[in-house]
Each structure stands twice: as C-alpha cells, then as structure tokens.
Amino acid sequence: MLGERWVMPKAGSLAGLVKETFETGALEVGENMLLIQVHCIGLNFADIFACQGLYSATPSGGFVPGLEFSGTVLKVGAGVQKIDAWVPTVGAKVMGVTRFGGYTTHLQCEATYVRPLPDGWGYEEGAAFLCT
Numbered sequence: 001m002l003g004e005r006w007v008m009p010k011a012g013s014l015a016g017l018v019k020e021t022f023e024t025g026a027l028e029v030g031e032n033m034l035l036i037q038v039h040c041i042g043l044n045f046a047d048i049f050a051c052q053g054l055y056s057a058t059p060s061g062g063f064v065p066g067l068e069f070s071g072t073v074l075k076v077g078a079g080v081q082k083i084d085a086w087v088p089t090v091g092a093k094v095m096g097v098t099r100f101g102g103y104t105t106h107l108q109c110e111a112t113y114v115r116p117l118p119d120g121w122g123y124e125e126g127a128a129f130l131c132t
Contacts, residue, residue, distance in 0.1 A: 001025060005104035009062045011053030017065075024106045031079035034088055034114055036096070036107045040127035042068030050100070059100060066102020069109075070095040070117060070126030080111040093117040095126030 003024040006017050029035045047065050049055035073092045080088055088094070088111055096114035101107060117126045 003105040005064050006066075007062060007064055008051050011051060011058050011063075014048070014051050017051065027106055027108055029075040029077045029108065031077050032111055033077040033108050034073050034080065034094075034111050035075035036069070036071045036094060036109060036114070037074050038069045038071040038102065038105055038107050040070045040123040041066050041102050042127045042131040044068075044131040057099070064101045064103050066098070066100065066104070068095070068097050068127050068130040069102040069107060070123040071107070073114075074106070077111065083112060083115075086116055088114065093123070093126075095121075095123075095130055097130055 001024045002021045004019055004021055007020055008016055009018060010016065027035055046055055046067060050058045050065055071094060073088055073090055073094055076088050076090060094114045095117055096109055098107065098109050098113060
C-alpha cells in the first residue's frame with residue numbers, strides 16, 4: 001500500500017515542500033511504538049518556522065514537517081503497556097505529538113506521546129488541540 005508525505009528537502013521556503021509516495025509496508029513497529037494512519041494534522045507557527053529554517057529545532061537536512069496529528073492505530077508494538085488509564089489497541093482513535101514527521105498518511109510514534117481522542121471529538125479537534 002502506498003502512503004504520502006510532504007517533505008522539505010532543505011529548510012528555507014514553503015515553496016520547497018514536495019509530496020512523495022512511500023511504501024507503508026516498509027514501516028516496522030518498534031517495541032514501544034504505534035503505527036498510526038493519520039487523518040488530520042496540526043498546522044501552527046512552529047511548522048511554518050521550521051520550513052523556513054527559523055525554528056531552533058529544525059532538522060539540519062531534509063525532513064517531514066508536522067508536530068501534531070490525529071488518526072487511527074493500525075499496529076501496536078509488543079512492549080506497549082498501559083499509559084495512564086489507557087491501553088492502546090488497534091482501531092483506537094487517537095491524537096498525539098511527534099518531533100517532526102506528522103505530515104504523512106502513516107506515522108510511527110512512541111506510544112507515550114499518544115492519547116485517545118475524547119468522546120465526541122473528531123480528528124480535527126484532536127490534531128488542533130495539541131497545537132495550543
């Protein structure tokens with residue numbers, strides 16, 4: 001299955017963003033990781049600053065922007081345990097943060113940075129809430 005992601009080959013201008021496809025089957029789930037199908041992303045000043053090279057945490061080479069996301073859990077790593085009062089499961093609707101990499105259709109993320117979407121929330125609210 002093919003996924004899509006937006007890549008900044010080098011920080012400097014938003015005009016440099018390039019959409020590329022990738023094979024999602026190549027994404028492995030580490031011991032304490034989740035594989036998430038991303039439905040919505042957060043977009044805020046840190047993303048814009050990173051793309052322009054003005055954010056101190058901007059990676060030095062090419063990178064996939066995006067810090068906040070929401071989506072559905074596709075796979076759960078073997079070592080993932082209860083997080084607070086929640087146990088991540090396949091099919092769970094979630095929101096989370098990552099250190100870049102959110103502008104994608106499929107994301108590997110440490111389970112500790114993911115939480116369930118509150119009842120009544122859509123993916124949009126989940127991705128936007130974490131921007132604040």
